[in-house]
Amino acid sequence: MAAAKPGTPQNQGDSAPYLEGLNDEQRTAVLTTDGPVLMLAGAGTGKTRALTTRLAHLLHTERAQPYQILAVTFTNKAAREMKERIQTLVGDSVEGMKWLGTFHSIAAQILRRHAELVGLKSSFTILDADDQVRLAKQVIEAANIDEKRWTGRGLAAVIDGWKNRGLVPEKVPADEAYHFADGKGIQLYKAYQSRMITLNAADFGDLLIHNLVIFQNNPDVLAEYQRRFSYMLVDEYQDTNVAQYLWLRLLAQRHKNICCVGDDDQSIYGWRGAEVENILRFEKDFPGAAVIRLERNYRSTPAILGAASGLIASNKDRLGKTLWTESEDGEKVRVRGVWDGDEEARLIGDDIESEQSKGRSLSDMAVLVRASFQMRAFEERFNTLGLAYRVVGGPRFYEREENRDALAYLRLIRSPDNDLAFDRIVNKPKRGLGNKALQVLHKIARAQGIPLMAASRIALESSELHAAARRSLLNFVDNVDRWARDAKDMAPADLAELVLEEAGYIEMWKNSKSPQAPGKLDNLKELIQAVSEFETLEGYLDHVALVSELNENTGDGQIWLMTLHAAKGLEFPVVFLPGWEEEIFPSKRSLDENGNAALEEERRLAYVGVTRAEESCRISFAANRQIYGRWQSAMPSRFIDELPEEHVEVFSEQGLYGNTATSFSSQSSFDNIDIKEDAYYENPGWKRARNASSRGSIKPKTIDGRGKTLSIGATGKSKFKIGTRVFHQKFGYGKISSVEGQKLTVNFDHSGIKKVIDTFVEAA
């Protein structure tokens, strides 16, 4: 562990009321206002409190005016929360903090002011991920590259990767060109960028890249912002990518009052370009930086904290923290092995009902999964039980087909040059303007270097289109023109309604016999409702570009269901962590792509999961699971083995983790368990598991102090030998091809080769 080097708190004597109740470290973090500060804040250590108080302190002591503070977060939600909490501390002067927001929204603000310096107009549109892929695809098509091999999606990902690293096409290392389309990667990147300029558009990565270019080429502009931002604060610093890091470093050069807050153990966005390196390197980047560690945890019980700490200790390259708590001992972390995914959902459902019957609110409980496909089993189970639940993160509102279509209409009305919008809705609903007509328009547009709307007008004058197509296109163009006039003196919500109605778009869904149609109509109503909160169409479209969700409805009385990623920053009294199986968690795909770095990131994800829990943390794994419609056998996650056994209690039928009686404690904690609480031992699911395994006694076990971590995986010896024919409940008959501890590799007659635990097969 690196030695902590707390900075000298300036103004130590300050005794403003907002400082009350802070612990020493938090207080130091608030009062060390000048110079670079790295605040290493472990999970549940009151980070947000320290950070908002710090901002309040800067304002209160008039070290800075609200508009001189740059405060960046990653999500809109985090920005909103920060604003609200500062407001409770300093009141309305928070309104002056116009530089409080996400990286992207602040970069967009700056770019709008200087757009012409990179060849854009300040009215540029911001493209979302879907548009990016579409555009990338067009670029590939135009370059005559095999679209089967090199997809738009792939190109968009490569370009995104470069942008995350702050690389404009000219700066991409030559040897990286070969990663895509036989060396054409950079050329395609260039083509993509010039297409963006023609469209007067910027994607999310561009917002930052353009900022960097502007700052580097225009020292006067950079100096202006450097002067302005006398204090800077960055939340979730461990999630910054290189581009964001460069941006921050440029802006901080003058005053050097930059405070970065983060936790290297919670860096879980590496796959999106985040560099943990940024936080590990902070003291080198900013010599003389004060490093303040927040290590007192106010959230979880000692067992939960102990389990999490033990788990994360397997990672190398950590700055190192020792979390501690004064809270009372609570229950140990529970690990439960079950037969299959259905049973897992059933048992968790039962647990939730039993907690509920003890008076716990549903909104105090959360199910956190590795990947969203795991959610379905729980949704189904909750539905049959009649339990209210709420999915966080699911399909995003503005990414839904109908909403994107509606937005395309509005965007086209606002900027007729928006070819992407034109493409999207010119034939939606069907107007008889299919591929052929579109090809004509594209040809004209490309030949003359004009937008598709303008090309349409020319096509109408020519005879290149059939009469029917021409009539239809004329009608469409006239409509768009008329709506653009209407837009000038109509409330945006009224306009949206009028347009969708007159375009026949509402009608299209009303006539649709798709089972999803009613839901889509509801979404359109919601969208119009959302528009009505804005006074101008521009205001609305600008807002939408940087926000993917509607304002969240509160989750009172509903179980939370979300991915581990979505859970970062949240906390719940009871947390369920299902699906702790090899290949799912850690995710095989992730490991295949990024090896050990990915494994460490998966482990951090596990750490994030466990540390969300305040009182009760319940991990589970299933021996069999249906993935993509196929049954797969699964081994318990290595992360389960890494949990320190003193903090863990295993509830499972004996066979599941393959231990013989001797490798377990003979001391059973069964007698200590409140039967009402753990009624699942008598419920149908449990009985089924018992019958299915058709083996021995089922008792919960406590692990005693022999050995340091759990050994649920491959301990014990199997009684089976290579070559033995066996029978498995789900996979049928097969022959053993290898034995490793109690893991068997079996070649099943009908299900192929699988790894199974020996207690799940019997000699045939």
Place this chain on the structure above:
DNA sequence: CCGGTATGTCTTTTT
């Protein structure tokens, strides 16, 4: 031009 079937894909996700 449209609507049907075949084929391929399937983390994590904010902006």
Place this chain on the structure above:
DNA sequence: GACATACCGG
């Protein structure tokens, strides 16, 4: 198993 895209036949 579900969904999206792609291609083919009417």
